[in-house]
Amino acid sequence: MRTIRVAAAQSGPIQKAEPRDDVVRRLVALLEEAARRGARLVVFPELALTTFFPRWYMEEETDVLAWFEPSMPSPTTRPLFDRARELGIGFSLGYAELTPEGRRFNTSILVDERGEIVGKYRKIHLPGHVAYDPDRAFQHLEKRYFEPGDLGFPVWRTLGGIMGMCICNDRRWPETWRVLGLQSVELVMLGFNTPSVNSQDSAEGPTQRLFHHRLSMQAGAYQNATWAVAVAKAGVEDGHALMGGTLIVDPNGEIVAESATLEDELVLYDCDLDACRFGKQTIFDFARHRRTEHYGLITSRTGARPPD
Amino acid sequence: MRTIRVAAAQSGPIQKAEPRDDVVRRLVALLEEAARRGARLVVFPELALTTFFPRWYMEEETDVLAWFEPSMPSPTTRPLFDRARELGIGFSLGYAELTPEGRRFNTSILVDERGEIVGKYRKIHLPGHVAYDPDRAFQHLEKRYFEPGDLGFPVWRTLGGIMGMCICNDRRWPETWRVLGLQSVELVMLGFNTPSVNSQDSAEGPTQRLFHHRLSMQAGAYQNATWAVAVAKAGVEDGHALMGGTLIVDPNGEIVAESATLEDELVLYDCDLDACRFGKQTIFDFARHRRTEHYGLITSRTGARPPD
Numbered sequence: 070m071r072t073i074r075v076a077a078a079q080s081g082p083i084q085k086a087e088p089r090d091d092v093v094r095r096l097v098a099l100l101e102e103a104a105r106r107g108a109r110l111v112v113f114p115e116l117a118l119t120t121f122f123p124r125w126y127m128e129e130e131t132d133v134l135a136w137f138e139p140s141m142p143s144p145t146t147r148p149l150f151d152r153a154r155e156l157g158i159g160f161s162l163g164y165a166e167l168t169p170e171g172r173r174f175n176t177s178i179l180v181d182e183r184g185e186i187v188g189k190y191r192k193i194h195l196p197g198h199v200a201y202d203p204d205r206a207f208q209h210l211e212k213r214y215f216e217p218g219d220l221g222f223p224v225w226r227t228l229g230g231i232m233g234m235c236i237c238n239d240r241r242w243p244e245t246w247r248v249l250g251l252q253s254v255e256l257v258m259l260g261f262n263t264p265s266v267n268s269q270d271s272a273e274g275p276t277q278r279l280f281h282h283r284l285s286m287q288a289g290a291y292q293n294a295t296w297a298v299a300v301a302k303a304g305v306e307d308g309h310a311l312m313g314g315t316l317i318v319d320p321n322g323e324i325v326a327e328s329a330t331l332e333d334e335l336v337l338y339d340c341d342l343d344a345c346r347f348g349k350q351t352i353f354d355f356a357r358h359r360r361t362e363h364y365g366l367i368t369s370r371t372g373a374r375p376p377d
Numbered sequence: 378m379r380t381i382r383v384a385a386a387q388s389g390p391i392q393k394a395e396p397r398d399d400v401v402r403r404l405v406a407l408l409e410e411a412a413r414r415g416a417r418l419v420v421f422p423e424l425a426l427t428t429f430f431p432r433w434y435m436e437e438e439t440d441v442l443a444w445f446e447p448s449m450p451s452p453t454t455r456p457l458f459d460r461a462r463e464l465g466i467g468f469s470l471g472y473a474e475l476t477p478e479g480r481r482f483n484t485s486i487l488v489d490e491r492g493e494i495v496g497k498y499r500k501i502h503l504p505g506h507v508a509y510d511p512d513r514a515f516q517h518l519e520k521r522y523f524e525p526g527d528l529g530f531p532v533w534r535t536l537g538g539i540m541g542m543c544i545c546n547d548r549r550w551p552e553t554w555r556v557l558g559l560q561s562v563e564l565v566m567l568g569f570n571t572p573s574v575n576s577q578d579s580a581e582g583p584t585q586r587l588f589h590h591r592l593s594m595q596a597g598a599y600q601n602a603t604w605a606v607a608v609a610k611a612g613v614e615d616g617h618a619l620m621g622g623t624l625i626v627d628p629n630g631e632i633v634a635e636s637a638t639l640e641d642e643l644v645l646y647d648c649d650l651d652a653c654r655f656g657k658q659t660i661f662d663f664a665r666h667r668r669t670e671h672y673g674l675i676t677s678r679t680g681a682r683p684p685d
Contacts, residue, residue: 193668196660221671224684231683241660243551243600244672251674253683269659277629281599284630288596291589292551321585322592349681351577352504352549356680360501363529364552366559368676372664373657375539375561376532 071342073229075256075298076103076111078160079315081332082304085120089145092118095333096162097152103335104156109182110228111153114302115163115192115237115260116175118146121302122165123210124264124309126201133214137167141178141186154184159228163236163260165214166191175215177234177260181227188225191218192236194245205268207309222248230255230342233295237261240285240299243292244367250293251355255342257289257297265310275312282314283324291322294348296340304331320345379650381537383564383606384411384419387623389640390612393428397453400426403641404470405460411643412464417490418536419461422610423471423500423545423568424483426454429610430473431518432572432617434509441522445475449486449494462492467536471544471568473522474499483523485542485568489535496533499526500544502553513576515617530556538563538650541603545569548593548607551600552675558601559663563650565597565605573618583620590622591632599630602656604648612639628653 078099083092096113103111116122122136141164142150153160159182166176175195179188195217197209222245224233233249233256240246240259249257263282267273282299290297296319303313315328317338326338352358386407391400404421411419424430430444449472450458461468467490474484483503487496503525505517530553532541541557541564548554548567557565571590575581590607598605604627611621623636625646634646660666 193671194666196666217668218671226684238660238666241600242667243555243596244667244675247551248672248674251678251681253681270655281630284592284596284599288551288592288600291592292549292596322589347578352546354680358502358504358546359550359552359679360525361676361679363501363526364556364676366556367552368669368672370559371667371669372662373559373561376534 071229072339073110073342074108074337074339075317076106076108077298077300077315077317077336078103078111078113079300079313079328079334079336080114080117080302082306082311083120083302085307089118093146093149096149099333099335100149100152100156100158100160103337104158106335106337108337109158111158111160112258112298112300113160113162113260114300115177115262116165117163117260117302120306121262121311123197123214124208124307126208126210134167137165137173139167141166150180150184153180157182161234161258173215174218175211175236177236179225179227179232179234187227188223188232188234189220190223190234190236191220192239193218193222194238194242196238206266206271207268209268224249224252224254233257235259237263240289241281243289246289246293250295253349254293254295255345256340257295259297259299261299262302263312265312278312279314283316286316286318287322287324290318290320292353294320294345294353296320296342296345301328320348379537380647381418381650382416382645382647383625384414384416385606385608385623385625385644386411386419386421387608387621387636387642387644388422388425388610390614390619391428391610393615397426401454401457404457407641407643408457408460408464408466408468412466414643414645416645417466419466419468420566420606420608421468421470421568422608423485423570424473425471425568425610428614429570429619431505431522432516432615434516434518442475445473445481447475449474458488458492461488465490469542469566481523482526483519483544485544487533487535487540487542495535496531496540496542497528498531498542498544499528500547501526501530502546502550504546514574514579515576517576532557532560532562541565543567545571548597549589551597554597554601558603561657562601562603563653564648565603567605567607569607570610571620573620586620587622591624594624594626595630595632598626598628600661602628602653602661604628604650604653609636628656
């Protein structure tokens with residue numbers, strides 16, 4: 070048994086006007102409660118420091134940049150790092166990253182129990198669109214404000230296991246999970262902000278969207294024999310509902326813990342990383358079963374194309 | 378609307394001693410009932426003509442070859458083709474294929490409404506093992522009796538849609554679905570024989586195995602916005618239980634029809650192939666969202682390898 074107690078630290082809504090240091094205080098409170106309850110790793114949501122700003126159409130560069138973090142840790146986020154180091158607890162955190170060169174990414178970092186940033190992931194599967202779209206019930210402008218991640222899907226040996234990260238829409242793409250699985254990942258951390266209604270189909274509401282979320286998480290975990298932790302920002306932000314659905318999935322694809330609210334809430338579970346072994350050594354022993362000679366289209370073709 | 382009424386024709390068990398022409402009579406009866414009920418396409422299981430013989434360890438080549446079909450159609454299977462042509466109904470059928478060169482594959486063919494074989498798929502993801510394994514509760518010798526398929530994952534324009542096939546264990550591999558999805562597949566046909574208990578873990582019984590089956594089918598359909606039809610051989614064969622679980626999944630990943638027995642049984646559904654369009658044009662518009670530059674490991678690495 071290599072058991073690590075993981076806390077999925079769901080955030081309730083963060084309103085547009087909420088100052089970032091208030092948000093950090095909420096995250097620190099969750100971190101402290103997680104530590105009190107024995108967690109060694111706390112997973113925070115995607116873009117955990119602000120409202121989900123890609124719902125707002127902005128033309129002015131300065132309006133956009135106001136949502137971004139030019140450094141990490143920063144004066145505002147430093148208290149989270151300090152408290153985690155004092156408590157000897159690791160965490161992952163999503164935020165809008167502005168690089169020194171002015172590039173913008175939807176990023177997640179992994180911080181170990183000494184408070185060191187040991188991993189960084191930049192979201193690869195950006196959903197949504199670039200230009201204002203009058204046909205949508207609301208905007209989803211991730212492709213406007215971020216460029217696709219340029220770091221691939223790395224894994225890290227830390228906190229006693231092989232850890233991976235991805236962000237929100239990445240979970241719907243089996244390529245994400247497989248690239249992590251091919252690196253023997255044992256625990257995948259994912260933060261998300263998912264609207265309760267499909268902006269392009271108002272009939273697709275929270276029941277169907279939670280189903281798709283669970284389905285993607287469970288399939289990704291099962292088919293790669295890994296733990297998976299999905300952490301929502303939830304509830305009504307700026308008048309727009311986020312569906313919630315924080316959960317932890319075991320390497321068999323079973324949901325073992327799930328949030329009960331749309332507020333700040335911890336979901337804890339003791340994840341035995343050795344539970345990944347049976348799947349990785351039998352039905353998903355890739356070395357014995359995968360046939361890469363037939364997978365060529367996955368990397369050689371981007372878009373779908375029907376047969377002639 | 379491009380609606381095709383599909384019949385998933387589950388087979389109850391076929392015992393080792395059951396003559397193949399008796400089996401074909403059962404298949405013809407299902408075909409006729411499907412036609413009466415308005416189906417235009419009937420999907421039969423994997424290795425639909427015999428018991429699931431890979432559970433039996435055989436050393437003698439002649440014992441093995443007795444389970445194989447050197448031609449298709451053959452005198453024994455001809456009545457199925459003839460009746461389908463008379464009724465103007467297409468079907469897919471799984472069988473053990475022996476080629477003129479003596480190669481052996483776990484194969485599925487697609488027959489159109491004129492009784493012509495228009496497609497052939499040879500199973501790529503063979504589960505199980507090559508040599509007798511005394512540590513298993515029972516044998517699963519697909520890797521002994523078959524070589525991996527050499528035809529890739531083709532799709533065919535027929536019966537009014539873009540059709541694909543895969544077989545049993547292929548459904549657990551997202552690569553299968555993605556290669557089909559990249560060819561704009563609209564309906565995936567899959568036959569299977571899945572034991573009710575994991576031969577390497579007796580604690581993994583039918584509840585968990587049906588869960589994995591549904592999860593794989595639903596995720597594959599959703600993530601590629603395609604219909605999917607999974608057809609079981611079910612019930613107790615040669616004293617060994619097969620779990621059943623014939624089902625039809627819509628392009629949203631929802632199960633819309635499912636079998637109720639472990640016997641010969643039809644599961645029918647009107648599949649509107651145009652229902653694939655919304656997913657293919659929005660969240661799974663591959664051309665806009667896939668980032669193949671980060672998928673390289675999927676084709677360049679076969680087995681999993683942990684980081685240094």
